[in-house]
Amino acid sequence: MTTNTGSARYEGLGKSGKGHVSTGSGALSEQPYGFATRFEDEPGTNPEELIAAAHASCFTMALSFALAKEGFEDGTIETQAKVKLEKDGDGFAVTRSDLVTKASVPGIDEPVFHRIANEAKAGCPISKLLKAEITLDAALNG
Numbered sequence: 001m002t003t004n005t006g007s008a009r010y011e012g013l014g015k016s017g018k019g020h021v022s023t024g025s026g027a028l029s030e031q032p033y034g035f036a037t038r039f040e041d042e043p044g045t046n047p048e049e050l051i052a053a054a055h056a057s058c059f060t061m062a063l064s065f066a067l068a069k070e071g072f073e074d075g076t077i078e079t080q081a082k083v084k085l086e087k088d089g090d091g092f093a094v095t096r097s098d099l100v101t102k103a104s105v106p107g108i109d110e111p112v113f114h115r116i117a118n119e120a121k122a123g124c125p126i127s128k129l130l131k132a133e134i135t136l137d138a139a140l141n142g
Contacts, residue, residue: 008033021045048083048094051126055097056081058126066120067105070112075105097130 005024010017018034028045037044060079067075079101086095099121105113121127 010034021050048085051094051130052081052083052097055083055099055124055126055130059099059121059124060101062124063101063103063117063120066116066123067103067108070116072105072108075103075108077101077103094130097127 006021006028007024008019008021010019012018015035018032020030021033022029022031032042032044033046034042034044036042038046038048056079059081060077063077063079064075079099082098082100083094084096084098085092088095101117103113103117
């Protein structure tokens with residue numbers, strides 16, 4: 001089992017608040033996020049962008065391993081994920097993640113590629129996460 005971490009801190013509340021997000025590995029360190037980075041053009045990141053990057057990278061790796069398992073030995077895969085955030089009543093909801101992938105795999109035909117890609121999409125851990133149970137342990141500081 002592998003456990004990876006991410007953390008976020010938000011100071012202030014609502015639109016006036018500003019935060020920072022980091023990964024345990026240091027790939028992101030104190031990357032700014034807030035209302036303006038999520039809904040306006042301020043530099044920084046947002047949760048949907050991070051989910052998109054996670055989904056694109058996870059699926060691409062899953063597809064790479066699935067192609068290798070089927071006996072293909074070489075190739076290049078590029079994937080873009082578009083995560084959609086929509087108004088949902090009084091709040092918002094992530095309603096979909098659209099994966100767009102382009103691959104060059106010598107010796108593969110289109111039907112085999114599509115079968116393997118769809119299996120990789122279903123088996124990708126981030127695809128599974130987007131349908132997973134989510135738990136919460138919340139505590140109010142003092």
